[in-house]
Amino acid sequence: MRLTGPVAAGRFTTAPRPEFTGEESVGSTLTATTPPWSGDAALAYRWYADGKAIAGATSATYTLTAADRGKKVRVIVTGTRDGFTTRSLASVRITGPVAAGRFTTAPRPEFTGEESVGSTLTATTPPWSPSARFTYQWYADGRAVRGATRTTYTLTTADRGKKVRVIVTGTRDGFTTRSLASVRITAGVTAKSAATSDTTAPTDD
Known part of the structure; x- marks a missing residue:
């Protein structure tokens, strides 16, 4: 009766490397795919940045974060099957240094209010995509108004006759900062209107 030696673990005869697609900038999503392996292997993914495993990045998709900016990212697939030798293969593609993200939607700010000394102008900005933190700066005749942020x-007497507008700056970690000016510019700030001017009640002699 013939007896085999200890039965060796099986080997995957076909095991293609993973591939991935996606832009190489913060906020973009990379998507990995792997052609089928022989033997119905179960495939698992792990993403790496500069050779180090990224915590929690174990699905076929990975969205680049601010922490990845400037790093090179790739994916490794691991194939397993009961009784088979586990095998891991890295993608041929490695990103270049991940670039800063860009806001895909960035509307200009708007403002309302009368254009006369003593009136208050109010700025609003429609949502940006992805979301951004906004800061504001008001300008009079093209020069930043000190403290107007x-x-x-x-509007003050110093603004009389000047053209005023507002600029919004949007920031987000890992994204390129962007500043946009309002389309509206005041025509030229006028004196305080009679309705809002200080008046002194007449007195009887």
């Missing part, structure tokens, strides 16, 4: 600005 809120969404509201009350």
